[in-house]
Amino acid sequence: MSSLTVVAIVSIIAMLLAWIWQKNNTNAGIVDVIWAYGMMSAGPWYALTGTAPLFLKLSLGVLTFSWYWRLGRYLQQRVLSETEDGRYHAMRKAMKDHVNLGFFLFFLLQAGFIWLLSLPFWAVAQTTQAQPIAVVAALLLAALALYGETTADRQLAEFRNKPEYKGLSCRQGWWRYSRHPNYFFEWLHWFAYPLMGWGGDYQYWLWLAPVLMFCFLNWFTGIPFTEQQALRSRGEDYRLYQTTTSKFIPWWPRT
Secondary structure: OOHHHHHHHHHHHHHHHHHHHHHHHOOOOHHHHHHHHHHHHHHHHHHHHOOOOHHHHHHHHHHHHHHHHHHHHHHHHHHHHOOOOHHHHHHHHHHHHHHHHHHHHHHHHHHHHHHHHOHHHHHHHOOOOOOHHHHHHHHHHHHHHHHHHHHHHHHHHHHHOOHHHOOOOOOOHHHHOOOOHHHHHHHHHOOHHHHHOOOOOOOOHHHHHHHHHHHHHHHHOOHHHHHHHHHHHHHHHHHHHHHHOOOOOOOOOOO
């Protein structure tokens, strides 16, 4: 059985178990947690079974594990300590009597995303002619992105924990310069994989990874759903925030 097949099967099983959990707990946010942990597991698995030099496999395993372990823990704490995220609550209301089937298909789709979006990890693990300088550059870039995303998540959590800010949009720290700095740094870290795989058979294909992630975040699974929920929960304040603050790439706010 190939390493790709193993990831596909394990992802499907994990998402089916997550779907059962959300049925019992009425909280579909668990899908994000399982997605993060699925990506966390796929990277080291591909590194373990790949043909790349040891230093590249270690770099890939450490990067993917540390990045998605942090994200998974952050999401897990939110899911277990808060009510269902507004995005999924809105989906639940929209699906009405078909909510179980709808979420069943949605969770299976997320299993497919684990397999699809972890393909760059597999490609890096097949790079037999790795370039050490490019790998070091990739790790430095990933470290910068990790610092940025961790800081943005902490700033948002601190803002949300203050009752006086309820119903308002965070404009502190990175959130002053981007409406979605966490998504921006998530996207930035995906440039590490083309660098790590430079010199291999998939060196050009790997540049599709940040392009694909940019499309997902901007038009499909990321920003659109997040902004719809922000408009429902914060209304006019978020509309004002939209007019003054960059959507994605951090930039000075407009007056």
